[in-house]
Amino acid sequence: MVDSPDAAIVALCDSLIEIEIEATALVAQRLTIADERRTEAQMTALERRRADVVAELMRRGPPRTMTEIRAVARASLATHGNKNGEGAVVPICCGHWLALTVCECLADV
Numbered sequence: 001m002v003d004s005p006d007a008a009i010v011a012l013c014d015s016l017i018e019i020e021i022e023a024t025a026l027v028a029q030r031l032t033i034a035d036e037r038r039t040e041a042q043m044t045a046l047e048r049r050r051a052d053v054v055a056e057l058m059r060r061g062p063p064r065t066m067t068e069i070r071a072v073a074r075a076s077l078a079t080h081g082n083k084n085g086e087g088a089v090v091p092i093c094c095g096h097w098l099a100l101t102v103c104e105c106l107a108d109v
Contacts, residue, residue, distance in 0.1 A: 013075035
């Protein structure tokens with residue numbers, strides 16, 4: 001079976017989502033300074049993995065197909081740093097809301 005042309009971008013975006021899930025779980029364990037010290041190496045490794053994946057996505061350039069665009073939209077929402085207590089993405093201005101709305105619509109397609 002031949003991989004689709006979209007497979008690399010989709011895999012990179014899926015990696016970002018997995019890294020975010022791991023980071024969120026790790027942060028939930030970091031309740032004290034001792035916890036932070038104990039998990040610092042894990043957090044550093046996750047940050048390094050995230051940086052590597054983002055660098056590879058940037059090297060590949062913008063998504064070119066709807067499959068790639070949807071994958072990037074899902075990763076964008078998953079990795080967005082401004083979320084409420086329920087984990088929903090919170091925009092910071094009108095333009096941000098518009099961009100996030102597009103991501104949400106594309107991620108659901």
